[in-house]
Amino acid sequence: KHCIIVGGVAGGATAAAQLRRINPKIRITIYEKGRDISFGNCGLPYNIGGEVSDRDKLVAATPESMAEREITVKTYHEVIRVDSGAKKVTVKDVSGNDTFEEEYDYLILSPGGAPKTMPALLDVPQSFVMHNLEDLDDINSYIAKHDVNKVVLIGAGYIGLELIENFVRRGMDVTFIHRSEEVYRPLEDDMGDFFIGEMKRQGVDVRLNTEIVEVDGNVATLDNGEEIDAPMIVAGIGILPRTEFLKDSGIELNDDGFICTGETGRTSAECVYALGDAIETFYQHTGGKTTVALAWGAHRMAYVIASQISGNEDVEFEGLLGTNIMRFFDYDIATLGLRQHEVPGYDHFIVDHRQRNKAGYMDGSVPIQVRIYVSKPDGKILRAAVVGTEGVDKRIDILAAHIRLGGTAADLANIEVAYSPPYSSPKSVLNMLGYKTI
Numbered sequence: 001k002h003c004i005i006v007g008g009v010a011g012g013a014t015a016a017a018q019l020r021r022i023n024p025k026i027r028i029t030i031y032e033k034g035r036d037i038s039f040g041n042c043g044l045p046y047n048i049g050g051e052v053s054d055r056d057k058l059v060a061a062t063p064e065s066m067a068e069r070e071i072t073v074k075t076y077h078e079v080i081r082v083d084s085g086a087k088k089v090t091v092k093d094v095s096g097n098d099t100f101e102e103e104y105d106y107l108i109l110s111p112g113g114a115p116k117t118m119p120a121l122l123d124v125p126q127s128f129v130m131h132n133l134e135d136l137d138d139i140n141s142y143i144a145k146h147d148v149n150k151v152v153l154i155g156a157g158y159i160g161l162e163l164i165e166n167f168v169r170r171g172m173d174v175t176f177i178h179r180s181e182e183v184y185r186p187l188e189d190d191m192g193d194f195f196i197g198e199m200k201r202q203g204v205d206v207r208l209n210t211e212i213v214e215v216d217g218n219v220a221t222l223d224n225g226e227e228i229d230a231p232m233i234v235a236g237i238g239i240l241p242r243t244e245f246l247k248d249s250g251i252e253l254n255d256d257g258f259i260c261t262g263e264t265g266r267t268s269a270e271c272v273y274a275l276g277d278a279i280e281t282f283y284q285h286t287g288g289k290t291t292v293a294l295a296w297g298a299h300r301m302a303y304v305i306a307s308q309i310s311g312n313e314d315v316e317f318e319g320l321l322g323t324n325i326m327r328f329f330d331y332d333i334a335t336l337g338l339r340q341h342e343v344p345g346y347d348h349f350i351v352d353h354r355q356r357n358k359a360g361y362m363d364g365s366v367p368i369q370v371r372i373y374v375s376k377p378d379g380k381i382l383r384a385a386v387v388g389t390e391g392v393d394k395r396i397d398i399l400a401a402h403i404r405l406g407g408t409a410a411d412l413a414n415i416e417v418a419y420s421p422p423y424s425s426p427k428s429v430l431n432m433l434g435y436k437t438i
């Protein structure tokens with residue numbers, strides 16, 4: 001049997017490795033349209049700031065190391081068409097301009113997302129995105145070649161914010177441009193009111209309610225007519241599923257172009273599976289449809305698909321909570337569950353609690369705030385947001401595990417936390433949310 005995998009990074013490379021581990025005999029071919037496979041996208045911003053000092057450590061596997069496991073990798077090969085009826089793909093060799101067809105018994109799609117762009121930045125040589133290792137290398141070499149010490153950052157999602165932190169750490173002057181005042185939409189506005197203050201404290205030049213309309217040489221013009229120095233521009237304004245090649249493939253896409261999947265990872269087409277940023281999946285706790293462009297789901301689904309293809313159909317995907325966390329200078333920000341705009345669709349109430357992360361009498365204890373949205377009919381936690389400067393990761397992971405095991409908001413009072421003054425309180429912030437719910 002032959003399994004073709006489209007995309008060789010987070011989802012694709014992991015699916016290949018899992019499939020080979022479970023299934024020593026199956027023939028596996030990965031087609032990757034870019035230069036690299038299996039690198040840690042999540043670590044890219046931290047090479048800019050120096051916390052990943054060795055860029056090569058971001059590469060987990062190469063075509064050569066995959067070959068040792070009898071996995072064939074074709075980089076610079078783009079799958080441009082899928083015929084799920086005839087079970088074959090059309091592949092374009094991007095470097096040689098050659099096109100050929102290949103048959104599969106199983107097809108795994110992990111094409112991820114394409115970074116969004118802005119019309120004003122098209123054909124601007126000093127404009128970059130941060131989506132893959134090639135982008136990181138391009139940014140680093142542009143900085144070195146042109147001796148750049150100033151960057152204009154566009155985008156207030158987690159990648160934009162991580163880049164702000166890392167360019168500041170690198171010692172560069174950062175200008176942040178954002179077309180509204182709402183920074184980091186996944187978090188409640190009132191919980192994220194520190195973002196702008198923290199940026200200014202770090203010396204970032206903050207420009208809100210504006211955007212770049214034109215770039216001429218190293219000068220960018222804003223929509224208010226102002227001209228700013230822009231020797232380098234990096235945009236992190238979101239991604240779109242990279243699924244145009246699946247039009248007319250017989251594989252169902254939703255209205256936004258995401259590939260529809262279910263518990264087995266299978267798509268609407270026989271023997272075709274999909275994972276990663278390009279899929280529409282479902283919430284673990286409500287069953288509602290969602291999309292989550294984060295690494296955990298890709299890794300979990302890789303295991304599920306590898307198991308399914310290898311005949312172990314008991315292994316299924318349980319859906320996602322979208323559990324996420326981000327560091328922004330001293331702050332840690334984490335959320336899980338429904339997106340804010342989805343919560344009003346559910347009959348719910350909010351419980352909010354703020355206390356010190358450890359015993360309040362300890363020097364160095366700091367505030368931590370947790371907000372949960374509780375379903376009125378059954379007490380389930382629909383959404384949670386956690387903000388603080390210490391101990392946020394622990395709380396969000398406990399909440400994720402609690403929800404996974406069916407715990408309600410009131411049950412939080414019963415979680416027996418490990419307590420000693422440097423770590424928590426006899427009634428931790430999560431316990432308090434439970435007491436406030438009862």
Ligand code: FAD
Binds near residue numbers: 044080294
């Ligand atoms: P990708 O890893 O993007 O891989 C898709 C690959 O498919 C690409 O290499 C692409 O070239 C290739 N491809 C696309 N179409 C074709 C085609 N037709 N033919 C051949 N090849 C094709 N997630 C977290 O959970 N935590 C984090 O902290 C985090 N930080 C991130 C930081 C950055 C800068 C970025 C970019 C992402 C980050 N993510 C993070 C998200 C995480 O990396 C993605 O969720 C994950 O990579 C998705 O895996 P994927 O396989 O769907 O897509």
